[in-house]
Amino acid sequence: MATPYRGNPEKAERGAVDGWDRAHLKPAPNYLYTRRNMSDKPSYSQFACIGTGFSGIALGCSIKRWYGISDVRFFEKNDDLGGTWLVNQYPGCACDIPSLLYSLSFAPNPEWSSPLPSQQEIWQYLNKTATQYGLRDKMTFNSTVERCEWLEETGRWSITVRNDISGNTHVHESQFLFSAAGILVHPRKPDLPNIESFNGPVFHAAQWRHDVDLTDKRVAVIGNGCSAAQIIPAIKDQVEHVTQFGRSKHWITPPMPAPNTGLFQWMFINIPGALAFFRFTTFLLCEKNMKGFFMNKTGAAHRSHLTAKATKYIKDTAPEKYHDVLIPDFEIGCKRRVNDMGYLASLHSKSVTLRSDAIEEVTPTGIRSRDGFTEADIIVLATGFDSNTFCTNIDMVGRGGVTAEEHWNSLGGPGAYSSTSLSGFPNFFMILGPNTLTGHTSTIMAAENSVNYSLRLIKPILQGKATCIDVKLEAEKQYIEQVQTDLKGTVFTAGCGGWYNRAKNGVVHNAMSYPYSQPSFWYRCLFPVYRDFQYDVLTAKNQPRQEVWKRAARYLVYAAASLSSLSLMVSGRRNMWDFASYVSFLQDQASVFGSGLAAYANLRGN
Numbered sequence: 203m204a205t206p207y208r209g210n211p212e213k214a215e216r217g218a219v220d221g222w223d224r225a226h227l228k229p230a231p232n233y234l235y236t237r238r239n240m241s242d243k244p245s246y247s248q249f250a251c252i253g254t255g256f257s258g259i260a261l262g263c264s265i266k267r268w269y270g271i272s273d274v275r276f277f278e279k280n281d282d283l284g285g286t287w288l289v290n291q292y293p294g295c296a297c298d299i300p301s302l303l304y305s306l307s308f309a310p311n312p313e314w315s316s317p318l319p320s321q322q323e324i325w326q327y328l329n330k331t332a333t334q335y336g337l338r339d340k341m342t343f344n345s346t347v348e349r350c351e352w353l354e355e356t357g358r359w360s361i362t363v364r365n366d367i368s369g370n371t372h373v374h375e376s377q378f379l380f381s382a383a384g385i386l387v388h389p390r391k392p393d394l395p396n397i398e399s400f401n402g403p404v405f406h407a408a409q410w411r412h413d414v415d416l417t418d419k420r421v422a423v424i425g426n427g428c429s430a431a432q433i434i435p436a437i438k439d440q441v442e443h444v445t446q447f448g449r450s451k452h453w454i455t456p457p458m459p460a461p462n463t464g465l466f467q468w469m470f471i472n473i474p475g476a477l478a479f480f481r482f483t484t485f486l487l488c489e490k491n492m493k494g495f496f497m498n499k500t501g502a503a504h505r506s507h508l509t510a511k512a513t514k515y516i517k518d519t520a521p522e523k524y525h526d527v528l529i530p531d532f533e534i535g536c537k538r539r540v541n542d543m544g545y546l547a548s549l550h551s552k553s554v555t556l557r558s559d560a561i562e563e564v565t566p567t568g569i570r571s572r573d574g575f576t577e578a579d580i581i582v583l584a585t586g587f588d589s590n591t592f593c594t595n596i597d598m599v600g601r602g603g604v605t606a607e608e609h610w611n612s613l614g615g616p617g618a619y620s621s622t623s624l625s626g627f628p629n630f631f632m633i634l635g636p637n638t639l640t641g642h643t644s645t646i647m648a649a650e651n652s653v654n655y656s657l658r659l660i661k662p663i664l665q666g667k668a669t670c671i672d673v674k675l676e677a678e679k680q681y682i683e684q685v686q687t688d689l690k691g692t693v694f695t696a697g698c699g700g701w702y703n704r705a706k707n708g709v710v711h712n713a714m715s716y717p718y719s720q721p722s723f724w725y726r727c728l729f730p731v732y733r734d735f736q737y738d739v740l741t742a743k744n745q746p747r748q749e750v751w752k753r754a755a756r757y758l759v760y761a762a763a764s765l766s767s768l769s770l771m772v773s774g775r776r777n778m779w780d781f782a783s784y785v786s787f788l789q790d791q792a793s794v795f796g797s798g799l800a801a802y803a804n805l806r807g808n
Contacts, residue, residue: 242372249274250361250376252347252596254337255285257382257633257649259328260306262337264653267308269664275374276341277363283332283341285384287324290429292410292582294436295321298428298541300458302477302484303644306331312470312477317458318543349597350379352628357669357738359629378660382633382649385714386587388594392424395563397581404581407433418442420577422569424561425584427452428540433584435544438551445555445576447569451530454540455508456515485720488643492719495535495641495692505693509534519546527558535641536698590713592616592636600627601672615711617682619734620726622652623673628738629663631656636713637685640720641694647720655727659735668737677734688717 249265251258254276265271282288297304301314304324309331315323332338342363348371349362359379364371389406397404405411407429421441423430426448438444470477494504516528519542528546530537548554559572568577588594598606604626610616618624621638622631633652634645662668689695694715716723 244360244373244375245275246358246375247273247275248376249378249380250359250374251276251380251382253285253382253384254278254280254283254332254341255287255382255384256306256328256646257384257653258285258380259283259332259335259337260646260650260653261380261382261633262340263306263308263331263335264650264657266335268657271664272336272340274337274340275376276337277345277347277361277374278341278343279346279366281343283338283343284325284328285382286386287321287328290321290408290410291412292407292429292433292436292584294432294543295429296432296543297321297324298543299644300484300488302481303488304646306646307650309334310470310477310481313467315463317460317463318541347596349599350630351597351599352601352630354601357629377629377663379630380633380656381593381631381635383593383596385592385634385639386589388588388591389583390586390588391583392585394424394561397564399566400564400578400581401566402579402581404583406583406585408587414580416441416580419579420568421445421580421582422447422576422578423582423584424448425586426450426556427584427586428538429586430584431540431545432543433582434554435548438548438553441553443553443555445557445569445578447557447561447571448527449558449560451528451532452537452540453509453512453530453534454516454528454542454546455512457542457544485643485647489720491642492640495694495717497691497693497696501693505534512539515542516546520549524549524556527556530698532698533693533696535693536696538641590616590711592632592713598627600624600630602626613679613682614686616713617678617685619673619678619681620652620655620730621648621716621723622655623659623678623735625673625675625678628670628672629660631659636682637716638723639714640716643720648716648723651724651727655730658727658730662737662739666740668739670738672736672738674734674736677731685717686712689715692717 248271249261251261251274258276258278262274262276265274280288296316296318297320298318301311301317301319304314304319305311305327311327319327332341344366346364346366347361348364349360351360351362352358353360353375356375358375358377361374361376361379362371363374389408391406403411403414405414407425416437417440419441421437421444423433423444423446426446430446430448431454434444434446466480470480491504491508494501494508512534513529517525520528549556555576557571557573557576559574561569561571563570564581565575568575569581570576593606600606600609606624606627609624609626616636618632618635618637621635622633624630624632631652633656634649635652638648638652639645640648659671663671689712692715694712694717695710
């Protein structure tokens with residue numbers, strides 16, 4: 203029997219069984235796709251967002267929570283919300299991050315059924331949250347954003363959107379544009395000789411064919427990362443045989459302990475503060491592993507401990523004949539670790555074979571590798587996604603007609619100030635942009651911090667004090683250079699050739715990893731360095747006189763705070779405190795003081 207399918211209805215008509223309730227789905231608003239003439243008046247919303255996964259939903263909820271704004275339009279290329287957790291529907295698909303950390307801070311979920319929730323459960327959480335905040339009516343599905351262009355004369359973004367069903371296009375404009383398009387989006391398909399000659403179905407794990415019945419079939423799975431490690435134990439009892447081709451190695455770590463889920467659910471629902479306490483405790487336990495990513499004595503000692511633990515687990519759990527194939531020879535953490543959810547135990551099954559010899563070609567009936575031939579009825583590509591790419595297939599055009607690709611090429615590769623802002627692209631923000639991924643904890647916190655950071659930056663615009671915001675080019679360059687420099691001191695560059703550091707044109711540029719802790723990113727997002735941005739402000743002549751004096755009074759308070767901080771640090775130095783730790787703070791205070799005086803003088807001059 204085919205696996206229940208959620209996806210494009212046209213695909214379902216080809217034989218898939220739609221086992222999901224789709225009554226909530228609504229067609230795209232008619233006004234969006236009735237125009238064929240691109241000169242017609244565009245539609246408009248104050249906020250526009252590309253994508254409806256965790257990041258997009260976090261944005262929609264937050265602008266409503268923070269500012270009471272609901273004037274937002276989401277454009278989603280798929281036929282429903284969910285992003286990664288809609289697209290990835292392969293057997294066994296689940297989160298490998300503790301469920302306590304896999305929810306938005308303002309919408310905690312006390313009812314996770316497992317420490318590592320399934321794809322279906324995560325999607326249901328996202329759907330519930332989006333519905334609760336009234337976001338579904340703001341979403342336009344089956345809509346691919348083709349081009350985004352900044353219009354200097356109007357201070358708006360012009361967004362060209364194609365309806366993937368009708369083929370019609372329209373233009374939508376917005377004051378603010380957010381990209382929540384995701385990081386790992388486009389499936390990476392290997393170049394296998396003669397694969398087009400294969401007689402059976404060939405599909406990527408992220409494009410799972412639910413209309414293909416695996417029962418009593420011979421399945422070849424190519425790849426041995428996280429998705430393959432979930433697929434194989436999930437299908438081994440259904441298929442006649444599954445052969446895995448995995449040349450590269452990954453560190454496989456023991457599964458998370460399974461607590462009494464019912465007891466914890468009761469505690470989270472009935473004991474005030476219990477969920478927040480355990481969530482914070484879990485965060486600290488995960489964050490502790492951050493020290494293992496640094497190439498220093500402390501990091502080496504931590505990695506040595508983790509390596510010994512993982513090696514013992516692999517040897518105790520997997521068949522001895524596969525030990526040499528499974529145990530890596532590189533630093534743990536260099537590649538994303540695989541959290542074992544039954545994969546190693548499944549290798550004992552007579553219906554599972556692991557091969558590490560190189561594939562030479564695909565034939566109509568199977569796969570020829572260096573050491574033999576494997577017959578197959580179905581080929582599954584569990585080969586991951588393209589990495590180090592952002593806003594792929596979108597023509598992003600900023601000030602002066604400069605595209606995002608041109609901008610990044612000038613910087614040596616993709617990057618963004620605080621992983622969020624691009625110089626020359628006003629009122630544009632990336633959620634989970636370049637260098638936001640971690641190897642030890644949930645990315646949901648990073649996404650939420652990026653949203654909060656952006657909303658802090660645009661507050662003066664929403665208050666009518668400015669029209670747009672743009673990060674300064676020099677600040678962006680310095681940030682990207684610092685990130686790339688600091689990445690060289692981490693295990694991510696230890697030479698394992700993982701997807702963090704895939705070379706392009708012979709040049710290795712890691713635009714995926716964040717080389718610092720998540721508390722440091724939270725702090726950076728909590729206190730933006732405003733001197734690194736340029737606001738197009740309204741002149742004082744256009745502001746009420748009382749507003750001018752309010753701002754002048756505020757600058758005097760900043761000056762007093764700066765002088766107080768200086769006095770405190772001088773006193774601290776006299777008492778043998780660590781003066782060096784205050785230097786950065788002093789610089790920020792001095793900058794605020796100087797900016798305040800300059801702005802005050804400017805106000806008086808106007």
